[in-house]
Amino acid sequence: EVQLVESGGGLVQPGGSLRLSCAASGFTFSSYGMNWVRQPPGKGLEWLSYIAHSSSAIYYADSVKGRFTISRDNAKNSLYLQMNSLRDEDTAMYYCARAIRDGYDVWGLGTLVTVSS
Amino acid sequence: EIVMTQSPATLSVSPGERATLSCKTSQSISSNLAWYQLKPGQAPRFLIYGASTRATGIPARFSGSGSGTEFTLTISSLQSEDFAVYYCQQYNNWPQWTFGQGTKVEIK
Numbered sequence: 001e002v003q004l005v006e007s008g009g010g011l012v013q014p015g016g017s018l019r020l021s022c023a024a025s026g027f028t029f030s031s032y033g034m035n036w037v038r039q040p041p042g043k044g045l046e047w048l049s050y051i052a053h054s055s056s057a058i059y060y061a062d063s064v065k066g067r068f069t070i071s072r073d074n075a076k077n078s079l080y081l082q083m084n085s086l087r088d089e090d091t092a093m094y095y096c097a098r099a100i101r102d103g104y105d106v107w108g109l110g111t112l113v114t115v116s117s
Numbered sequence: 118e119i120v121m122t123q124s125p126a127t128l129s130v131s132p133g134e135r136a137t138l139s140c141k142t143s144q145s146i147s148s149n150l151a152w153y154q155l156k157p158g159q160a161p162r163f164l165i166y167g168a169s170t171r172a173t174g175i176p177a178r179f180s181g182s183g184s185g186t187e188f189t190l191t192i193s194s195l196q197s198e199d200f201a202v203y204y205c206q207q208y209n210n211w212p213q214w215t216f217g218q219g220t221k222v223e224i225k
Contacts, residue, residue: 107162
């Protein structure tokens with residue numbers, strides 16, 4: 001079964017850091033670009049970052065550029081998001097999603113990040 | 118950035134009835150549009166790509182149409198499991214594949 005499982009969320013104070021992980025299974029992880037997408041409480045989906053299958057290309061949304069870092073380890077079938085300088089507005093459910101030519105065809109259940117003092 | 122506008126924000130529909138959701142874009146995206154379904158506690162579900170092609174395993178009651186700047190998702194006969202929030206996404210502007218703000222389909 002094709003699956004993505006996020007972990008690493010939790011409660012963190014403003015200015016703090018958190019590292020999210022996404023474990024992939026059931027497909028050849030190293031063949032796909034991957035994304036992080038978030039959904040703040042009561043709001044819509046926001047694309048955050050993309051990493052190519054070989055890590056040769058990386059992109060960020062302006063809202064997280066310079067604070068968040070996406071990475072992957074194809075040997076471990078894992079995707080990561082290092083989040084630094086967290087703000088209240090970063091509170092959200094964070095999803096990893098597999099990229100295909102026409103959208104994001106596989107998503108995880110998400111991991112909740114709460115930034116609060 | 119391409120701005121996506123979905124309407125209505127909330128759609129109240131009785132089971133068995135048809136639901137029609139709209140998505141408009143601030144500039145032409147050809148047919149580079151996808152639809153997703155989000156339900157609490159579940160992974161988002163990939164429904165439609167290319168504006169009108171159903172993803173693998175998606176029931177035929179879901180259909181998409183449109184091109185350019187105006188798109189529609191139609192659920193022909195709502196089932197109980199279809200009550201959810203639906204998002205459109207443009208993938209014309211790489212890599213910032215933006216989403217609409219969502220339409221909640223609720224039970225009338």
